[in-house]
Amino acid sequence: MIKKLMMAGLTLMLLSACGTDTSNENDNAMNETDTTTNVQTSTTADTNANGDVDVTNPAVSMKEAIDTFLAKYPDAKIESIELDADFGNLRYEIDGFDSAKEYDVVIDASTKEMKVEEVEANHDRDEALDLSNIIEPGEAIEKASAKEEVNGFTPVGWSLEVDDGRTRYSIEFKKGLSEIDIKVDAKTGEIIEVDAD
Numbered sequence: 001m002i003k004k005l006m007m008a009g010l011t012l013m014l015l016s017a018c019g020t021d022t023s024n025e026n027d028n029a030m031n032e033t034d035t036t037t038n039v040q041t042s043t044t045a046d047t048n049a050n051g052d053v054d055v056t057n058p059a060v061s062m063k064e065a066i067d068t069f070l071a072k073y074p075d076a077k078i079e080s081i082e083l084d085a086d087f088g089n090l091r092y093e094i095d096g097f098d099s100a101k102e103y104d105v106v107i108d109a110s111t112k113e114m115k116v117e118e119v120e121a122n123h124d125r126d127e128a129l130d131l132s133n134i135i136e137p138g139e140a141i142e143k144a145s146a147k148e149e150v151n152g153f154t155p156v157g158w159s160l161e162v163d164d165g166r167t168r169y170s171i172e173f174k175k176g177l178s179e180i181d182i183k184v185d186a187k188t189g190e191i192i193e194v195d196a197d
Contacts, residue, residue, distance in 0.1 A: 053085035055155055056141050058109040062160075065092040065107045066131070068114060073103050077128035083109060083137065084157035084172075091115070097126045127162045134160075134186040140169040143189050144182035149196065153180060160186060168192060 060068075062081060070076065076096035083092050090109035097103065099122065106116035135143075141155050153173035160169050167186040172179060183192040 053088055053090055053156070055083055055085070055090065055157055056138055058083060058090050060092070060107070060109045060112050062092070062137055064112060065094065065109070068107050068112050069094045069096060069103075069105055072105070072114065072117075073098070076103055077126075078131070079126045079128060080159060080161035081129070082157065082159040097122050097124075097128075102126070127165075129160065129162060130167055134167060135169075135184075135189050137169065139189060140184040140186065141171055143191065144169075144171040144173070144184055147182060147191060147194060149194050150180050150182065153178070166192075 062083070065081070066078065069078070073096060075098045077098065079095045079097055081092060081094050083090065085091075092107040092109055094105045094107065095103070096105070101119050102122045102124070104116070104118040105114055107114050137158055137160070141158065144150065145155065150173045153175040155171055156174045157172040158169055160167070162168075163183075169184040169186050171182045171184060173182070174180075179197045181193075181195045181197075183195070184190070185192055
């Protein structure tokens with residue numbers, strides 16, 4: 001009788017162990033599907049004929065990215081903004097500060113999702129961007145694209161920051177392994193500098 005009870009108990013334990021493995025396999029299959037979906041979703045950024053990501057008209061505008069940043073850090077001032085492609089995904093990088101802290105934030109340029117946040121003590125005397133009366137990034141790219149030096153090049157990113165008291169865009173162009181940066185005054189649209197690597 002004891003042998004029958006022990007056999008029944010062992011059989012029951014064996015069956016329950018097998019049942020757990022099956023559900024884990026189903027969970028793993030579900031996770032693999034989710035992972036695949038996320039990869040497919042995150043690689044849907046618009047690309048041009050050269051395979052470069054189109055930075056001229058992102059789904060999330062610079063203003064929307066700024067609003068997302070300020071919703072999280074309402075007392076912060078913005079030091080710099082950058083739009084570039086990271087492994088084919090457009091993203092904004094915004095650096096800001098207040099009297100006590102510095103903020104480094106990455107915002108997805110397709111979804112407005114804040115992906116990376118770094119907060120640390122503010123030890124610098126940072127200069128805030130004056131965002132009033134500046135030209136839009138698309139206009140800065142258009143003015144920079146008119147320069148003969150970038151004929152055949154593709155704009156692949158830009159940044160906006162203060163340098164020597166002047167708010168300016170730095171537009172990055174690429175063609176093969178060659179890169180050219182063009183600095184554009186963010187208030188007037190004037191070309192400040194052309195820098196070929």
